[in-house]
Amino acid sequence: MSCGSLLGDSVDIGLILLDSSGNIRLWNRWIEQRAELTAAQASGLTLARAFGDHIDPRVVLVVREALDFGWSARLSHALHPMPLPLFPPGGERNERMKQSIDVTPVDADGTRCCLLQIRDVTExxxxxxxxxxxxxxxxNDLQSLSRAQVELQRSEMRFRELARQAPAGLxxxxxxxxxxxxxxxxxxxxxxxxxxxxxxxxxxxLPIDDQARVRSSWRLAVESATRFAEEVRYARPDGKYLWMRVEAGPLRDENERISGFIGTMVDVTEFHERASRNEFRANHDGLTSLLNRDRFERHLRAALSGAREVKDRVALLFIDLDHFKQINDTHGHQAGDIVLKAIAARVRRVLRSEDMVARYGGDEFAVLLNGMGDEPALRAIVIKITHAVALPINLGHCHVRIGCSIGMAVYPDNGDDPASLLTHADKAMYAAKRRRCEMTGTSTTLA
Amino acid sequence: MRSFSELEMDALTEAFNLSLGEAAATFSAIVREEIELSVPTIEILSRDGLTQRLESSQPAGASERLCRINQHFNAASGFQTDALLLFPEHGSLEIVRRMLGDDTPIQHITELEQDALAEIGNIIINSCMSSLANLFKTEMTGSLPRVQSRTVASLLDDKDASDVILVARIGMSMAAHNLSGFVLFIMDVPSIENFMAQVSRLFHLPEPGESPVL
Structure with missing residues (x-):
């Protein structure tokens, strides 16, 4: 074996040497393994005969140029993917091996030959x-990422703007x-x-008194991962008192752990004030701000059941103004209203704060005295009220005086339920009025 | 080295103009697009002079790498030349990827793309050299193309700094793609003399020292 063919068989590249007539002189082992011909079979053949008609025409052309003009050429895989019918060694012969070929003129023994170097570029x-x-x-990932980023920015901006314009505190x-x-x-x-x-x-x-309650409610929401909702009082640094409704829901991190809460704070002061105004209006007389009849009777029932349990005494007074109609007729309804307001304030003033006073009817007032059962004390109160009512009342252009008749009923002496006590007091009041009329010689119908 | 007369330089320009016209036509056929050629400029420069010239032709501040496709030729009549085809790297990528119908966003040229570029350069340069060989009725054997991607500053590092280089420069631009490249022929002093002698013969110029035949 010649040195040349030994060398040719040792390299990991395909070598074909063509003589000046284009006949094969060297066909190395690399080519043998990938073509269907042995070196002995290929020797002396042209490329076209060795490979049949399955060669890329450009191979033939550049071989011609190398032999005739001495030019070199490269046939890249990108432009000529599989120019020669070569197949992976030992593999199936259904697809040609991917190749790149260099064609160079070489001088051998004074004549120009052409060398083809074929590389396997499959890998x-x-x-x-x-x-x-x-x-x-x-x-693609970058595009979706940047799309997501744009969407995120947009949604962040949307949220920020929404948060800025939201009428609720977030x-x-x-x-x-x-x-x-x-x-x-x-x-x-x-x-x-x-x-x-x-x-x-x-x-x-929050105010110190409320802190413990709200804190435990917050802690409960954190521990149970539930919604927090509380209405709390709040004193703002500028001195204004508010009612706030605070609601919040848990925020979870990527591991589903609670990372915090997000929620709203709404100023519900006006709502609270309206509700308490409505409640006051429902329970009080609009003119005198005393309890109304309904509310008074509820207090009376509660007082009686309380007194029944602790065996206490409860006194009920009925006050009716004498000749009130006359003031209305003479001075007008506005004057009548001034009188009713003045009397309400005076009766309120002579009583203890825990005692209840109500405007029971047009010019009728009722008083509930808890734990005031003994006769002398009651008498003293009745006298105090009578005196207070009897003081002159300033109508602006003149003063008027008005008297009152007071009827009294005591639990349990005069009845053990609201109805019987009210009836008793009413009767006692009329009896008193009759007595006063008899004394002054006026008719009770003037009341 | 002797200096060349205006007449000689004109003849040189014309010789390159003919050969580069062939090359441009070949290139145009490959990319199936019209190629515009600038008027060739012929200069004799030092290596560094050429580098400076190339740097100044780049947009200000650009540090773009150039793709250089290089083949060495030996003419039987005695001169040697390095034929260089230069394209901005991104432009070369655009040519190759357009030809391969591939728009994959890889910043640098891959091995197979570089091979394809070598083949394209090879076809253009061979076509240019064949037309020169025909003109001079000589044979020129050429090496395989070599592709390198370099900055302008290091583009000619393999040449000797003291080399005198005949630079035939022609701009090729693909109008549709805003891409322009250059073809350079680099020769040493003896080759320049030899080459000029052949050009003179081709255009029937008077021998140096003779008075021109009018």
Whole structure:
């Protein structure tokens, strides 16, 4: 074996040497393993005869150019993927091996020959295809990432703008109730900026009496991962008192652990004030602000059942103004209203704060005295009321005086239920009025 | 080295103009697009002079790498030349990927793409050299193409700094793709003399020292 063919058989590249007539002179082992011909069979044949008609025409052309003009040429895989019918060694012969061919003129023994160097680029093609696939994947991922980023930015902007314009206070707090976010409205409601209260639980801003209750409610919400909802009183730094409704729901992190709460703070002061105004109106007389008849009777029932349990005594007074109609007729209804308001205030004043006074009818008042059963004390109160009522009342342009008749009933002496006590007091009041009329010679119908 | 007369330089320009016209036509056929050629400029420069010239032709501040496709030729009549085809790297990528119908976003040229570029350069350069060989009625054997991607500053590092280089420069631009490249022929002093002698013969110029035949 010649040195040349030994060398040719040792390299990992295909070598074909063609003489000046284009006949095969060298056909190395690498080619033998990938073509269907041995070196002996190929020797002396042209490329076209050795490979049949299955050669890329450009191979024939560049071989011609190399032999005739001495030019070199490269046939890249990208432009000529499989120019020669070569197949992977030992593999199936259904697809040609991917190749790249260099064609160069060489001088051998003073004549010009042509050398074909054939490289197997199958692995390079596979590697580059993978690289490109990864690059495409990366580009797609990058595109979806940037789309997601744009969407995120948009949604963040939307949220920020929504939070800014929201009529409710929005806040985010950690499990310790320390605020990590407050929108502008929330800062207005609290009267504090987020920076001021960032490191303290918002619960600490509440009146001391309410803190323990709200704190335990917050803790319960954190522990049970449920909604927090409370209505709380709040004194703002500017001295204004508010009622706030605070509601919050748990926020979970990517591990489903609760990372904090997000929720709303709404100023419900007006709602509270309206509700208490409505409640007052439902229970009180609009003119005198005393309890109304309904409310008074409910208090009476409650007082009786309480007294029944502790064996206490309860006194009920019925006050009726004498000749009130006359004042109305003479001075007008406005004057009548002034008189009723003045009498209500005076009766209220002579009683203890725990005693109940109600405007029971037009010019009738009722008084409920808890634990006031003994006769002398009751008499003293009746006298006090009578005197207070009898003082002159200023109508602006003149003064008027008015008297009153008072009837009394005591539990349990005069009845053990509201109805019988009310009837008793009413009767006693009429009896008293009759007596006063008899004394002054006026008719009871004037009442 | 002797200096060349204006007449000689004109003849040189014309010789390159003819050969580069062939090359551009071949390139145009490969990319199936019209190629515009600028008027060739012929200069004799030092290596560093050429580098400076190339740097100044780049947009200000650009540090773009150039793809250099290089083939060495030996003419039987006695001159040697390095034929260089230069494209901005991104432009070369655009040509190759367009031809391969591939828009994969890889920043640098891959091995197979570089091979394809070598083949394209090879076809253009061979076509140019064949037309020169025809003009001079000589034979030129050429090496395989070699592709390198380099910055302008290091583009000619393999040449000797003291080399005198005949630079035939022609701009090729693909109008549709805003891409322009250059073809350079680099020769040493003896080759320049030899080459000029052949050009003179081709255009029937008077021998140096003779008065021109009018």
């Amino acid at each position: 390079t093609v596979r590697r580059e295809a993978l690289l490109k696939q990864q690059a495409r994947q990366l580009r 806040f985010e707090a950690d499990s310790q109730a320390c605020c990590t976010f407050l929108n502008e409205r929330c800062e207005q409601i609290l009267g504090h900026s987020r920076d001021c209260i960032a490191r303290m639980p918002w619960v600490d801003l």
